[in-house]
Amino acid sequence: MTDPERLLTEALHRRVEDTTYHPTPLHDVVATARGIRRRRRGRAVLAMAAAVVVVTVPTAVVLGTDDAPSPTRPTGPPPWVTERQTPSSGIDLSDLERGAPPRVDYVDGRTYVGYGGARTPLPARYGISAVTPYHGGFLVADTRYFEGSLGLTQYDGSGGTVGEWCSTGSPVVSGDQLQTAYVTAVCRKSGETGSFVIHRGIASGMGEGETSQNVGRPVSLVGILGDRIVYTGQFGEGAWMTDLVSQPAAIAGLASVAGVNEQTGLATGQRADSPDTGVVLDPETGDVRWSEPGTTLGGFAPDGEHVLGLVDQGDGPCCPAVFDADSGDPVPAVADALASLGVVQLPLVWEDDSHLLGVLTHGERRAIVRVGLDGRITRASAVLAADSNHDIVFAAHP
Amino acid sequence: MTRERPTTDFESWLSAREPALQRTALLLTGDPHSAQDLVQTTLAKLYLAWDRIDDHEHVDAYARRVLVNEHRSAWRRPWRRREVVTDAVPDRDLPAPGYDDAHDAVWAFVATLPPRQRAVIVLRYYEDLTEAETADVLGIAVGTVKSQASRAIASLRSHVDQHPEISDRKEER
Numbered sequence: 267m268t269d270p271e272r273l274l275t276e277a278l279h280r281r282v283e284d285t286t287y288h289p290t291p292l293h294d295v296v297a298t299a300r301g302i303r304r305r306r307r308g309r310a311v312l313a314m315a316a317a318v319v320v321v322t323v324p325t326a327v328v329l330g331t332d333d334a335p336s337p338t339r340p341t342g343p344p345p346w347v348t349e350r351q352t353p354s355s356g357i358d359l360s361d362l363e364r365g366a367p368p369r370v371d372y373v374d375g376r377t378y379v380g381y382g383g384a385r386t387p388l389p390a391r392y393g394i395s396a397v398t399p400y401h402g403g404f405l406v407a408d409t410r411y412f413e414g415s416l417g418l419t420q421y422d423g424s425g426g427t428v429g430e431w432c433s434t435g436s437p438v439v440s441g442d443q444l445q446t447a448y449v450t451a452v453c454r455k456s457g458e459t460g461s462f463v464i465h466r467g468i469a470s471g472m473g474e475g476e477t478s479q480n481v482g483r484p485v486s487l488v489g490i491l492g493d494r495i496v497y498t499g500q501f502g503e504g505a506w507m508t509d510l511v512s513q514p515a516a517i518a519g520l521a522s523v524a525g526v527n528e529q530t531g532l533a534t535g536q537r538a539d540s541p542d543t544g545v546v547l548d549p550e551t552g553d554v555r556w557s558e559p560g561t562t563l564g565g566f567a568p569d570g571e572h573v574l575g576l577v578d579q580g581d582g583p584c585c586p587a588v589f590d591a592d593s594g595d596p597v598p599a600v601a602d603a604l605a606s607l608g609v610v611q612l613p614l615v616w617e618d619d620s621h622l623l624g625v626l627t628h629g630e631r632r633a634i635v636r637v638g639l640d641g642r643i644t645r646a647s648a649v650l651a652a653d654s655n656h657d658i659v660f661a662a663h664p
Numbered sequence: 665m666t667r668e669r670p671t672t673d674f675e676s677w678l679s680a681r682e683p684a685l686q687r688t689a690l691l692l693t694g695d696p697h698s699a700q701d702l703v704q705t706t707l708a709k710l711y712l713a714w715d716r717i718d719d720h721e722h723v724d725a726y727a728r729r730v731l732v733n734e735h736r737s738a739w740r741r742p743w744r745r746r747e748v749v750t751d752a753v754p755d756r757d758l759p760a761p762g763y764d765d766a767h768d769a770v771w772a773f774v775a776t777l778p779p780r781q782r783a784v785i786v787l788r789y790y791e792d793l794t795e796a797e798t799a800d801v802l803g804i805a806v807g808t809v810k811s812q813a814s815r816a817i818a819s820l821r822s823h824v825d826q827h828p829e830i831s832d833r834k835e836e837r
Binding site for chain 2: 269270271273274275276277278279280281282283285287288289290292294295296298299302410482483484501502503
């Protein structure tokens with residue numbers, strides 16, 4: 267150790283070694299924790315960085331299906347674990363007009379529910395936060411959340427475990443539904459060192475052609491644009507694209523990226539120079555289509571014509587809003603429709619180009635509801651008993 | 665999902681280890697109030713994760729990781745970046761016994777370092793982590809740790825040469 271190093275060590279130690287501190291009362295810690303938990307729930311509503319469920323077309327879904335494999339629907343914009351919201355009004359979920367069942371696959375507890383209602387038990391030991399049919403089986407992300415990481419298990423078609431890792435973010439699927447990308451990571455526990463590797467494989471293939479790249483930091487994948495995977499750093503390290511061959515390239519102008527659409531080639535995210543401002547831009551050129559202060563943007567509708575987001579009404583991003591992806595003009599019918607039910611916050615995912623899905627909970631009961639861009643709300647499931655250990659997790663589209 | 669937290673274990677850990685976290689936080693932030701805020705947020709996050717931590721032998725290092733990352737997140741926030749940057753060293757509370765002009769000058773130098781470089785220095789020269797451990801905590805490459813530390817030491821060496829109170833102190837050694 268050189269003299270400057272020795273002096274530095276000494277100065278740092280002496281600077282603090284005899285300083286007195288005020289112990290933090292436990293109740294203050296608990297109160298702060300509650301606040302953090304509330305904000306995390308708010309962010310879960312956004313599903314901006316934490317894409318959770320993707321479902322693509324499997325070649326064989328044979329994990330003990332109750333029925334024949336469903337024609338599974340493709341994946342979508344950043345999906346997320348649904349949160350229960352209690353309408354402030356006294357609506358009765360049973361009063362909502364019954365519409366068609368969800369036109370996207372979803373996970374109900376530990377059961378995969380395909381388009382058409384086919385139910386496949388998933389051999390997961392933990393709560394499921396994401397599932398991607400993959401290589402004839404499934405990639406299942408679970409709820410072992412630990413400071414940004416979660417568990418990820420690949421099962422084969424008979425339910426056997428192919429591999430188990432820690433992961434970050436959630437798998438994503440390409441617009442043509444042929445490719446799946448996911449992250450395997452060092453488990454974020456103390457003292458461990460390791461890597462954060464993005465893998466890209468053929469979703470319906472048998473393992474050939476998988477490519478990977480260690481990006482060296484915890485990331486959340488957002489989508490696939492052509493041959494590039496788009497991701498965002500979990501600790502605010504910006505928005506990135508990589509072809510898994512060359513070094514990842516930063517997306518200029520973005521503090522984080524939340525959605526991409528292969529049809530338009532556009533991305534959503536938060537402005538680097540103003541993280542409270544949502545922006546739609548061309549990630550290749552940095553050309554900004556529009557931006558909106560006080561807004562957190564999320565995923566595109568499958569056709570790329572609309573963007574889901576949350577607006578800040580004075581206490582942080584809270585309330586769903588839909589914008590025209592090209593102009594940024596708001597589509598007020600969605601918020602108005604929710605307001606008519608007394609619902610301010612409701613996590614939503616895109617079902618198709620003009621409908622969103624969410625799980626609405628009222629008291630001890632819940633139901634999947636569909637919200638149209640025209641403001642029409644229908645019930646897409648039976649009214650079920652609410653179960654805090656039994657999340658419904660939607661699939662969405664590329 | 666609401667779950668009950670095993671507060672007893674956490675409370676025991678808190679009372680034993682909070683002072684160490686406070687010290688590191690003070691070195692990272694440079695002022696006691698920011699340090700206390702940083703520690704409280706860190707403790708809250710640890711509290712939320714407590715029953716998911718498989719190996720409680722590693723809680724200290726996990727807490728350090730949360731602390732450092734929270735600090736990095738905090739100084740990236742817009743309100744933080746709007747703060748006026750100044751070369752002046754902020755007021756500090758009473759110096760520790762044995763803290764002389766040379767230490768003061770070195771501390772003043774540390775206070776001028778950019779946040780990430782300062783975190784590297786604190787983890788390497790206060791927490792005594794290896795380069796690999798420092799890289800892991802900060803989520804950066806080992807090479808970045810080496811270069812950041814190396815540049816800081818080179819700057820400090822230059823700083824020493826320009827400040828007689830440190831040079832004299834060095835010669836006394």
